Amino acid sequence: MGRRVNIFGLDTSYQFSLMRIGIIGAGHNGLVCAAYLASDRHEVTVFEKNERTGGLCINEELFPGYRVPTVAGYYGMFSETVFQDLGLARFGLSTYVTDPVDTTILPDGHYIVSPRDDEDGAIFGLTASDEDREGWERFWNEISRSGVAIRPYFTRTGVTQYELQKVIEQEGFKLLSERLFDGSLLDILNEYFENPLLKAAVCAGSIEVPMRRGTIFGQVYQASAKTDGRDGVAGFLRGGLGLLTEALHQVAVERGARFLTGHTVKRIIVENQVATGVELEDGSSHEFDAIISNVDPRGTFGRLIDERLLPMGIRTHLKTPISPISSGKVHLALSGKPIIRSLDEIGHNYSGRITITPGIEGIIKNCEEAVDGRLPDHPVMTISIPTVDDNSLAPEGRHLMTVDVHHMPVTNSGEAWGDANSNVLVEKVLANLRDHCPGLDSFIDNIAVITPGHLQGRFGIASGHGSHLPMTVEFLVEKRRFPYCGQHTTPISKLYMCGAGTFPGSGVSGAPGYNCARTVSSIFNTRV
Numbered sequence: 001m002g003r004r005v006n007i008f009g010l011d012t013s014y015q016f017s018l019m020r021i022g023i024i025g026a027g028h029n030g031l032v033c034a035a036y037l038a039s040d041r042h043e044v045t046v047f048e049k050n051e052r053t054g055g056l057c058i059n060e061e062l063f064p065g066y067r068v069p070t071v072a073g074y075y076g077m078f079s080e081t082v083f084q085d086l087g088l089a090r091f092g093l094s095t096y097v098t099d100p101v102d103t104t105i106l107p108d109g110h111y112i113v114s115p116r117d118d119e120d121g122a123i124f125g126l127t128a129s130d131e132d133r134e135g136w137e138r139f140w141n142e143i144s145r146s147g148v149a150i151r152p153y154f155t156r157t158g159v160t161q162y163e164l165q166k167v168i169e170q171e172g173f174k175l176l177s178e179r180l181f182d183g184s185l186l187d188i189l190n191e192y193f194e195n196p197l198l199k200a201a202v203c204a205g206s207i208e209v210p211m212r213r214g215t216i217f218g219q220v221y222q223a224s225a226k227t228d229g230r231d232g233v234a235g236f237l238r239g240g241l242g243l244l245t246e247a248l249h250q251v252a253v254e255r256g257a258r259f260l261t262g263h264t265v266k267r268i269i270v271e272n273q274v275a276t277g278v279e280l281e282d283g284s285s286h287e288f289d290a291i292i293s294n295v296d297p298r299g300t301f302g303r304l305i306d307e308r309l310l311p312m313g314i315r316t317h318l319k320t321p322i323s324p325i326s327s328g329k330v331h332l333a334l335s336g337k338p339i340i341r342s343l344d345e346i347g348h349n350y351s352g353r354i355t356i357t358p359g360i361e362g363i364i365k366n367c368e369e370a371v372d373g374r375l376p377d378h379p380v381m382t383i384s385i386p387t388v389d390d391n392s393l394a395p396e397g398r399h400l401m402t403v404d405v406h407h408m409p410v411t412n413s414g415e416a417w418g419d420a421n422s423n424v425l426v427e428k429v430l431a432n433l434r435d436h437c438p439g440l441d442s443f444i445d446n447i448a449v450i451t452p453g454h455l456q457g458r459f460g461i462a463s464g465h466g467s468h469l470p471m472t473v474e475f476l477v478e479k480r481r482f483p484y485c486g487q488h489t490t491p492i493s494k495l496y497m498c499g500a501g502t503f504p505g506s507g508v509s510g511a512p513g514y515n516c517a518r519t520v521s522s523i524f525n526t527r528v
Contacts, residue, residue: 018041018042018043019042019043019288019289019290019524020042020043020045020287020288020289020290021037021042021043021044021045021288021289021290021291021292021520022044022045022046022047022277022278022286022288022290022291022292023044023045023046023047023291023292023293023294023498024047024265024268024278024291024292024293024294024295024300024304025046025047025048025049025055025293025294025295025460025499026046026047026048026053026054026055026249026259026261026294027054027055027056027057027245027294027499028054028055028056028057028244028245028248028508028510028513029055029294029498029499029500029510029512029513029516030046030048030055030292030294030498030499030513031046031053031054031245031248031249031252031513032082032086032248032498032510032513032514032517033292033294033498033513033514033516033517033520034046034252034257035086035248035251035252035255035257036085036086036513036514036517036518036521037257037517037520037521038252038255038256038257039255040521040525041256042524043256044252044256044257044258045257045258045259045260045286045288046252046257046258046259046260047260047263047264047265047278047280048259048260048261048262048263049262049263049264049265049460050261050262050458050459051261051262052261053245053249053259053261054242054245054246054249055245055294055459056070056071056072056455056459056466057069057071057072057241057242057244057245057508058070058071058242058245059239059240059241059242059243059246060242062331062333062446062448063331063333063445063446063448064395065394065395065398066333066393066394066395066398066400067239067240067242067392067393067394068240068331068393068400068402068448069240069241069242069386069402070242070331070448070450071329071450071455071459071466072241072466072508073236073240073241073384073386073402073404074234074235074236074241074353074508075095075227075234075235075236075237075241075244075508076225076226076227076233076234076235077224077225077234077507077508077509078244078508078509078510079154079155079509079510079511079514080226081155081514082155082510082511082513082514086248086251087251088244088247088248088251091243091247091250093237093243093244093247094237094238094239095227095228095235095236095237095238096227096228096235096236096238096389096390097116097227097228097230097233097235098116098235098236098351098352098353098389099115099116099117099349099351099352100113100114100115100116100348100351100352101114101115101116101233101234101235101352101353102114102352102353102354102355103343103348103352103353103354103355104201104204104354104355104357105342105343105354105355105356105357105436106126106197106200106201106357106359107197107358107359107362109125109342109345110125110126110197111125111126111342111346112124112125112126112198112201113125113346113348116230116233121136121137121140122136122137125346126195126197128193128195128197128198129194129195131193132193132194132195132198133193135192135193136192136193136198138192139189139192139193139202142171142173142176143176143219143220143223143232144223144231144232145171145173146167146168146171146173146176146220146223147220147221147222147223147224147225147231147232148223148224148226148231148232149167149168149170149171150164150167150168150220150221150224151224151226153167153504154224154503154504154509154511155511155514155515156515157487157488157515157518157519158478158487159477159478159503159504160477160478161180161181161476161477161478161479164180164217164477165177165178165180165181168180168220175188175191176188176216176220179216180216180217180220181213181214181216181217181473181476182213182473183213183216184210184211184212184213184214184215184216185202185203185206185210185211185215185216185218185219186199186203186210186211186215186360186364187211188216189202189203196359196360196361197359197360199360200357200358200359200360200362200363201355201357202219203360203363204355204357204363204380204406205219205222205355205382206218206219206406207222207327207406207467207471207506208323208325208470208471208472209323209325209367209370209371209407210363210367211364211367212472212473213472213473214471214472214473214474214476217471217473217476218471221471221504221505221506221507222234222507225507234353236384236386236389236390238390238392239390239392239393240386240392240393241508244508248510263280263281263282264280264281265278265279265280265281265304266278266279266280266281266304267279267304267305267306268291268293268300268304268305268492268495269285269287270305270306270309270492270495273309273491273492273493274492274493274494275288275290275291275492275493275494275495276288276494277291278291289494290494290495290496290520290524291494291495291496292495292496292497292498292516292520293495293496293497293498293499294498294499294513295460295461295462295499296461296462296463296465296468296469296499296500296501297463297468297469297481297482297485297497297499297501297502298318298462298463298469298501299460299461299462299463300497301314301318301482302318302462303462305492309492310491311483311484311491313482313483313484314482314483314484314485314491316483317482317483322463322465322469322470322472322475323465323470323472324370324371324373324409324410324411325367325370325371325407325408325409325410325470326408326409326410326452326455326464326465326466327404327405327406327407327408327452327466328404328405328408328417328425328449328450328451328452329402329403329404329405329449329450330402330403330405330425330426330429330447330448330449330450331400331401331402331403331447331448331449331450332400332401332402332403332443332444332446332447333394333398333400333444333445333446333447334398334399334400334401334443334444334445335397335398335442335443335444335445336397336398336399336443337350337385337388337399338385338399338401338437338439338440338443339437339438339439339440340354340436340437341436341437341438342436349388350385350388351385351388351389352384353382353383353384354382354383354384354385355380355381355382355383356380356381356382356383356432356436357380357381358378358380362378363380363407366378366379366380366406366407367407369409370407370408370409371409372409373409373410373411373412373413373414374409374413375408375409375412375424375425375428376407376428377428378432379405379406379407379408379428379429379432380405380406380407381403381404381405381406381429381432381433382403382404382406383401383402383403383404384401384402384404385399385400385401385402386400386402387399387400398445403429403433405425405428405429408425408451408452409452410452410463410464410465411452411453411464412424412451416453416456417451417452417453417454417456417464418451418453418454418457422449422451422453422454423449425449425451426447426449452464452465463501466500466506467500467501467505467506467507468499468500468501468506469500469501469505471505471506475501475505476505477503477504478503480501480502480503480504480505481497481502481503485497487502487503487515487519488502488512488515488516488519488520489519496516496519496520497516498512498513498515498516498517499512500512502515502516503515
């Protein structure tokens with residue numbers, strides 16, 4: 001027999017142990033994992049509680065005639081390796097980068113615009129010294145180059161924080177390397193510039209509290225994005241990001257995976273510390289040789305497995321508080337393009353991401369309030385009107401505005417978010433938008449909202465974090481796991497994890513699903 005390799009390059013000259021593999025959750029990482037394992041001729045069954053696959057990465061007709069990317073909306077993190085391996089190009093997925101890429105609206109009429117192709121860098125609508133402007137460019141150059149440097153490591157196993165620090169140090173950024181995990185984003189900015197408005201513009205984009213350790217890595221992590229060949233840039237997928245998971249679903253089906261949508265897994269069956277199957281809410285049981293959970297770690301261990309079967313370290317971990325800060329989203333169906341006064345004043349085209357932020361003191365106050373469980377009065381908001389560049393998302397002449405709310409508490413003053421109190425978020429968002437968008441209410445035809453409670457209820461994410469676990473220092477790189485767990489393995493034999501709660505973490509990258517499939521494939525690629 002000649003030497004053969006499977007999709008991961010593993011030697012398959014020997015006969016495979018064909019395995020019956022059950023995957024819980026058909027989010028994008030579950031779809032990637034299913035597609036790879038089905039390609040390796042394993043018998044793959046995917047259980048999804050909702051009636052459709054895609055998890056947080058879906059398009060829905062939230063309003064008649066609209067195609068709305070419900071939760072995940074930006075493209076850029078998705079692994080090029082996965083894209084190529086699974087042949088996604090044949091689906092005609094068309095990504096694009098807006099011009100400008102980002103605009104930050106700061107207090108008192110100040111702003112910063114980041115053009116797509118302007119080699120001179122940002123356009124400053126504020127007074128900044130030459131030293132601060134140079135520091136701004138130096139900071140983003142180091143962050144962007146570091147993001148490019150660490151990106152290849154996201155589809156590897158066994159990566160450590162120290163290894164990534166050395167990679168960045170080799171780029172010549174010793175200070176950034178030294179503080180990557182031990183420093184805070186807000187503190188390191190003092191090494192580049194003094195202007196508080198510049199600090200606010202950077203910290204507004206932090207996915208976690210910028211005063212906390214590990215948030216420098218978060219900034220580098222976001223800078224690993226790549227869209228249309230442009231490093232460090234997040235863009236969009238024409239037609240909505242849900243087209244990506246629709247393509248992944250089709251690839252997995254073509255390669256032999258079976259999907260059972262509308263089937264909720266009640267528990268993982270464990271016998272003698274070995275995962276042997278799943279029991280569904282309808283009472284039926286399904287046996288497997290291996291189980292892979294695309295559910296967040298807290299949901300997997302806290303909801304799907306009998307606590308008595310877990311090591312004490314995991315039980316303790318489940319009771320340990322994690323970051324109480326998540327995010328929310330408000331979608332507005334508009335009868336026309338709204339008026340954003342500050343953008344009109346500078347001749348802006350309304351394209352790209354538009355972030356409205358208070359000053360740095362306001363951001364700090366917001367984070368403190370969110371940690372205390374209170375929704376800030378003036379939250380950082382990132383707006384996009386994707387219909388400016390992609391008219392396929394709304395009926396002719398109409399527009400979709402999506403508002404991402406940063407630094408939002410997982411609970412609302414101690415109460416779970418849900419349909420009953422989501423209007424609290426909507427009213428807060430509209431109140432702040434009205435300060436910038438005169439006559440906004442006359443444009444609004446309909447509103448939809450996503451809170452951390454919707455992530456918990458509808459999408460089954462127990463933590464209320466879209467990233468499954470926070471991107472905080474205690475959950476970065478090799479620490480992105482529970483006690484007694486490996487990168488994708490667990491102390492329960494034949495139970496694996498493939499979701500965003502594993503390395504590398506948040507974003508629509510497909511890397512956790514790829515890494516898990518590779519781990520499982522290598523374990524079961526044995527002689528029989």
